[in-house]
Amino acid sequence: xxxxxxxxxxxxxxxxxxxxxxxxxxxxxxxxxxxxxxxxxxxxxxxxxxxxxxxxxxxxxxxxxxxxxxxxxxxxxxxxxxxxxxxxxxxxxxxxxxxxxxxxxxxxxxxxxxxxxxxxxxxxxxxxxxxxxxxxxxxxxxxxxxxxxxxxxxxxxxxxxxxxxxxxxxxxxxxxxxxxxxxxxxxxxxxxxxxxxxxxxxxxxxxxxxxxxxxxxxxxxxxxxxxxxxxxxxxxxxxxxxxxxxxxxxxxxxxxxxxxxxxxxxx
Amino acid sequence: xxxxxxxxxxxxxxxxxxxxxxxxxxxxxxxxxxxxxxxxxxxxxxxxxxxxxxxxxxxxxxxxxxxxxxxxxxxxxxxxxxxxxxxxxxxxxxxxxxxxxxxxxxxxxxxxxxxxxxxxxxxxxxxxxxxxxxxxxxxxxxxxxxxxxxxxxxxxxxxxxxxxxxxxxxxxxxxxxxxxxxxxxxxxxxxxxxxxxxxxxxxxxxxxxxxxxxxxxx
Numbered sequence: 001x002x003x004x005x006x007x008x009x010x011x012x013x014x015x016x017x018x019x020x021x022x023x024x025x026x027x028x029x030x031x032x033x034x035x036x037x038x039x040x041x042x043x044x045x046x047x048x049x050x051x052x053x054x055x056x057x058x059x060x061x062x063x064x065x066x067x068x069x070x071x072x073x074x075x076x077x078x079x080x081x082x083x084x085x086x087x088x089x090x091x092x093x094x095x096x097x098x099x100x101x102x103x104x105x106x107x108x109x110x111x112x113x114x115x116x117x118x119x120x121x122x123x124x125x126x127x128x129x130x131x132x133x134x135x136x137x138x139x140x141x142x143x144x145x146x147x148x149x150x151x152x153x154x155x156x157x158x159x160x161x162x163x164x165x166x167x168x169x170x171x172x173x174x175x176x177x178x179x180x181x182x183x184x185x186x187x188x189x190x191x192x193x194x195x196x197x198x199x200x201x202x203x204x205x206x207x208x209x210x211x212x213x214x215x216x217x218x219x220x221x222x223x224x225x226x227x228x229x230x231x232x233x234x235x236x237x238x239x240x241x242x243x244x245x246x247x248x249x250x251x252x253x254x255x256x257x258x259x260x261x262x263x264x265x266x267x
Numbered sequence: 268x269x270x271x272x273x274x275x276x277x278x279x280x281x282x283x284x285x286x287x288x289x290x291x292x293x294x295x296x297x298x299x300x301x302x303x304x305x306x307x308x309x310x311x312x313x314x315x316x317x318x319x320x321x322x323x324x325x326x327x328x329x330x331x332x333x334x335x336x337x338x339x340x341x342x343x344x345x346x347x348x349x350x351x352x353x354x355x356x357x358x359x360x361x362x363x364x365x366x367x368x369x370x371x372x373x374x375x376x377x378x379x380x381x382x383x384x385x386x387x388x389x390x391x392x393x394x395x396x397x398x399x400x401x402x403x404x405x406x407x408x409x410x411x412x413x414x415x416x417x418x419x420x421x422x423x424x425x426x427x428x429x430x431x432x433x434x435x436x437x438x439x440x441x442x443x444x445x446x447x448x449x450x451x452x453x454x455x456x457x458x459x460x461x462x463x464x465x466x467x468x469x470x471x472x473x474x475x476x477x478x479x480x481x482x483x484x485x
Contacts, residue, residue: 010437011440014433014437016411016415017334017415019330022325023343025346030315032347033314033354
């Protein structure tokens with residue numbers, strides 16, 4: 001086949017490429033622009049008013065019942081969880097009505113894609129030993145379940161602080177993830193979970209921990225990235241020292257806690 | 268400034284905000300504004316003008332991002348970020364030039380970063396937990412669509428620079444001049460790069476996707 005024939009063939013195939021339907025980008029962009037414009041306007045115009053309100057709120061925070069009504073998120077390490085209803089008691093909070101949620105992006109359903117090709121193209125893939133050399137905190141591995149073994153994938157993401165992610169694949173379906181464990185150092189990412197279907201308070205090694213079940217909106221923010229996505233998973237979050245741990249698994253809460261409490265330094 | 272002038276400016280501003288601009292390609296028959304005019308309004312802070320421009324170019328931007336990152340959710344994030352970033356730097360843009368090459372250039376850069384970002388990692392993990400086996404849709408696709416999909420897989424095996432030029436020139440069917448503008452190189456450079464990329468692609472296809480050569484190679 002001549003070069004010209006080959007080029008013609010490539011062109012004729014390429015223009016027939018099937019693409020997913022183009023989402024409504026303009027609607028999202030306009031909404032974001034109008035929100036940010038409004039925010040700037042408010043901040044200029046009402047600066048003094050806001051100051052006064054801040055002082056009033058600060059006073060109210062001294063009263064426990066008022067504090068419960070004002071602080072409308074739960075914070076564990078770098079993660080802030082915003083319940084649908086504002087009832088921030090120390091007890092379990094269960095919220096419902098996920099169908100009323102309005103995702104910030106037009107990507108409401110996790111797509112059905114084979115995962116391995118994507119995992120293989122993500123930056124920071126490394127070995128466990130190398131990851132441990134690159135971060136200043138100890139990487140811990142679960143001793144439970146006993147058959148878990150070492151992670152199948154290890155990533156170190158440099159995001160103003162080295163975040164480590166360990167991934168275990170499901171041995172029965174090797175393109176599915178069994179579990180992942182994130183180590184997020186303070187000062188790197190701000191993580192917001194907005195309106196999870198279930199938020200439940202628990203403990204890991206007698207430290208406060210939060211269990212969430214999706215769907216909920218996850219927002220990850222650092223200096224360069226503002227990433228929003230609808231998540232449909234079970235996540236246990238707890239913090240020790242400067243590290244926030246995020247364990248994502250399909251298992252139930254009590255199993256997740258067992259795994260969390262079984263973390264040990266790399267043998 | 269008199270109160271009357273102030274009031275007049277206020278009314279004009281309000282009307283502009285409420286106005287739904289029609290891009291020149293819109294065939295509705297209503298009054299239309301050309302791209303330079305819309306850009307000028309947008310530079311002045313008019314979000315409605317920018318919305319019209321986004322609508323006009325969102326498909327090309329989304330498709331390029333999809334080709335480069337390989338996932339519709341990621342592509343959507345890239346496309347959104349492209350238009351937000353372009354809006355932020357719009358004052359630096361020369362409004363006498365076409366907007367699309369500039370947007371595609373931003374999208375290509377963001378896609379390259381996206382392939383390696385932590386955000387993509389989280390997205391991948393999220394999908395991994397709930398992914399069900401993909402239904403077999405082979406029968407629903409024509410052989411040409413299947414071949415196009417195979418071609419995409421073959422192009423993905425090239426390096427990112429070669430991928431970009433092939434996507435722009437053949438998948439998005441951009442003219443050489445516009446491809447050069449997106450990649451910020453001379454037209455001659457596009458031609459030589461394209462020739463090299465095609466040569467590599469031919470090797471990939473011959474070795475790994477012979478079905479795309481069948482019946483043509485004799």
